[in-house]
Amino acid sequence: MNIGDRNHNLSVELDNIPLRNPTMLASGILGISQSIFERLYRENIGAVVTKSISVNPMKGYPNPTVIPLGGGSYLNAVGLSNPGVDAFSKELSHNKSIPIFISLVGSSEKEFSKMVKTFDGLNILGYEINLSCPHVSKMGMEVGDDPEAVNKIVKTVRMNTSKPISVKVGVGTIDVVELARVAIDAGADIITAINTLRAMSIDIETMMPILSNRIGGLSGNAIKPIGIRCVYEISKKLEVPVMGCGGVSSWKDVIEYMIAGASAVQIGSVLGSSGPKIFNQITKALKNYVETKNLKNISEIIGIAHKY
Amino acid sequence: MHTSIDKRRIVRIEEIVPETPTVRTLVFRDDLSYGAKPGQFLMVWIPRVEEIPMSAMINSKKGYAAVTIRKSGIGSTALFERKEGDLIGLRGPYGNEFVLGKNYKKILIIGGGTGLVPLLRLASYASEKKLNITIVLGARTKKEVFFEKIARKLLEHDRSSVKTCTDDGSYGLKGTTVSMMSNLVRNNTFDCVYTCGPELMMKGVVDLANQNSIPVQASLERYMKCGIGICGSCCLDSSLVCQDGTVFNGQQLSKILDFGISYRDKDGQKICYS
Numbered sequence: 191m192n193i194g195d196r197n198h199n200l201s202v203e204l205d206n207i208p209l210r211n212p213t214m215l216a217s218g219i220l221g222i223s224q225s226i227f228e229r230l231y232r233e234n235i236g237a238v239v240t241k242s243i244s245v246n247p248m249k250g251y252p253n254p255t256v257i258p259l260g261g262g263s264y265l266n267a268v269g270l271s272n273p274g275v276d277a278f279s280k281e282l283s284h285n286k287s288i289p290i291f292i293s294l295v296g297s298s299e300k301e302f303s304k305m306v307k308t309f310d311g312l313n314i315l316g317y318e319i320n321l322s323c324p325h326v327s328k329m330g331m332e333v334g335d336d337p338e339a340v341n342k343i344v345k346t347v348r349m350n351t352s353k354p355i356s357v358k359v360g361v362g363t364i365d366v367v368e369l370a371r372v373a374i375d376a377g378a379d380i381i382t383a384i385n386t387l388r389a390m391s392i393d394i395e396t397m398m399p400i401l402s403n404r405i406g407g408l409s410g411n412a413i414k415p416i417g418i419r420c421v422y423e424i425s426k427k428l429e430v431p432v433m434g435c436g437g438v439s440s441w442k443d444v445i446e447y448m449i450a451g452a453s454a455v456q457i458g459s460v461l462g463s464s465g466p467k468i469f470n471q472i473t474k475a476l477k478n479y480v481e482t483k484n485l486k487n488i489s490e491i492i493g494i495a496h497k498y
Numbered sequence: 499m500h501t502s503i504d505k506r507r508i509v510r511i512e513e514i515v516p517e518t519p520t521v522r523t524l525v526f527r528d529d530l531s532y533g534a535k536p537g538q539f540l541m542v543w544i545p546r547v548e549e550i551p552m553s554a555m556i557n558s559k560k561g562y563a564a565v566t567i568r569k570s571g572i573g574s575t576a577l578f579e580r581k582e583g584d585l586i587g588l589r590g591p592y593g594n595e596f597v598l599g600k601n602y603k604k605i606l607i608i609g610g611g612t613g614l615v616p617l618l619r620l621a622s623y624a625s626e627k628k629l630n631i632t633i634v635l636g637a638r639t640k641k642e643v644f645f646e647k648i649a650r651k652l653l654e655h656d657r658s659s660v661k662t663c664t665d666d667g668s669y670g671l672k673g674t675t676v677s678m679m680s681n682l683v684r685n686n687t688f689d690c691v692y693t694c695g696p697e698l699m700m701k702g703v704v705d706l707a708n709q710n711s712i713p714v715q716a717s718l719e720r721y722m723k724c725g726i727g728i729c730g731s732c733c734l735d736s737s738l739v740c741q742d743g744t745v746f747n748g749q750q751l752s753k754i755l756d757f758g759i760s761y762r763d764k765d766g767q768k769i770c771y772s
Contacts (some may be wrong), residue, residue, distance in 0.1 A: 219728055219729075219730070220727075220728070220729075220730035220733075220738075221730060222730050222733075222762070222766035223730060223733050223735075223736070223762075225733070225735040225736040226730060226733055226736050228736060229736035241730075241766070247765040247766075247767060248765055249763075249764040249765045250723075250764060250765070252547070252548050252572070252573075253548050253549035253550065253573070253723055254541075254543060254548075254549040255549075255723045255724070255729070256723055256724035256725075256726070256728055256729060257506075258504035258589070258726060260504065260505065264728070266724075266728075268723060268729065271723075271764060271765050271766060272765060272766055273765050273766040273767040274765070274767075277766075277767045277768075393506065393508065393545070393587065395508035395585065396508060396545045396585055396587075398545050398546055400506070400543070400587075402546070402548075458728075459728065461727050461728055462724065462726040462727055462728045463726070465727055465741050
């Protein structure tokens with residue numbers, strides 16, 4: 191069976207970009223190596239989002255940075271470790287066929303502008319602006335919680351590229367729909383919802399916080415209902431394409447996010463137990479669902495829940 | 499889904515064995531580590547300092563295991579300096595394992611430094627199966643040779659042998675493990691070669707085995723943040739040391755371009771071995 195058959199009836203459009211199927215790699219997971227992206231593509235992933243890239247390389251926090259909590263949930267404070275814009279543009283320089291969104295993180299318009307200028311000549315689909323990392327100061331959510339900063343950064347990226355821009359929002363102090371509205375008004379095309387949620391875990395034997403940063407972001411099964419709610423509200427109220435993200439561990443979760451209004455669905459934490467082959471397994475099951483439900487295409491289910 | 503190996507266990511260091519001035523073995527009780535397969539690793543938490551991947555060392559007592567640490571970075575130095583009675587955390591064991599073929603009769607084990615940890619666990623399994631085992635134990639110089647006694651004890655009932663070599667000839671034979679291997683494979687037929695140690699040494703062993711068409715397996719080491727296939731820090735080409743390894747065979751390694759060439763730093767940049 192060739193790749194085309196594997197994706198029969200699974201193609202979706204994301205702001206006019208055709209994807210062979212709605213599965214994507216969430217930012218922050220395995221996202222620094224072109225060879226890994228190629229492996230994921232062989233596993234039939236629809237598209238990948240890279241780790242968030244900053245102007246300068248970042249080492250991130252000391253370990254522990256990732257904690258499996260049990261029940262398919264995870265806590266992390268990696269600290270946005272990444273090789274920086276120059277090394278990463280070199281990493282992607284030979285990309286031919288992998289559909290890639292580059293995730294960008296920064297604290298000023300100048301930084302975003304520099305990164306987009308460097309990356310824009312690469313063979314990539316577009317950008318995802320990380321305005322919601324909950325555990326690094328002056329970046330991510332500290333920017334996302336300031337609507338004026340969001341407006342300026344999205345406008346800056348917009349001025350420097352004609353490629354699609356998604357803004358990744360999270361659950362911070364500003365209502366997620368309002369934040370998404372600010373991003374769209376400033377020129378974003380797509381919203382990614384949601385990022386991890388601020389959380390903490392303490393070891394009772396040593397009586398110490400486990401993460402070196404003490405506080406991190408919660409991902410995995412525990413946050414899925416919150417993600418579903420945010421995708422439902424954003425896609426219903428703003429009528430914009432949404433990439434759903436948060437606690438997707440099976441094909442059923444992909445379907446639920448799409449019914450809530452997501453055009454594509456990002457998958458992350460579950461790779462900690464399943465490995466890259468999960469994309470092949472999920473897309474097989476999605477195809478089966480489409481056939482069982484007698485759909486012409488999986489995109490027919492996007493936002494069906496808005497009726498209710 | 500969540501498996502019990504992910505659940506963090508807090509264990510007390512019950513015994514500290516000095517191996518060299520810069521290497522110590524810390525012994526603790528933990529059933530999961532006791533049952534670790536050769537090549538599997540633990541994520542060892544040094545509270546409020548670091549969490550580092552470490553191969554699970556064997557211990558003679560049932561239900562016990564250990565980690566053997568060489569003092570170098572912040573995490574390893576902090577672990578090296580722990581005292582008896584101190585608490586550390588463990589997750590795992592994670593990763594795949596060295597495989598002993600059903601028909602194997604005679605194997606060659608080549609280790610350098612703390613790379614001997616998974617190999618001694620392998621030797622202990624192989625010795626139970628009554629295989630003929632040759633262990634080559636390499637170091638730069640005499641004072642860096644350790645684990646010789648435990649290796650000899652593991653093999654005392656067999657026709658097996660332990661050979662030592664040092665780069666400067668201050669102990670055992672003078673020469674590298676690779677030159678020793680070269681002599682051994684000329685005069686013996688081994689069913690498989692197993693190696694762990696500095697990557698450039700393993701590269702030499704794997705290349706020599708591949709040239710001589712001897713099956714070979716190597717346990718690789720990389721910086722890791724998560725140990726479970728999320729962070730991507732441990733990738734060589736498209737393989738992850740934590741999930742696809744730590745053990746790779748000669749055929750796989752001959753196709754991995756990063757092997758013996760480069761690794762990823764904490765920020766994910768590729769760094770070349772010099």
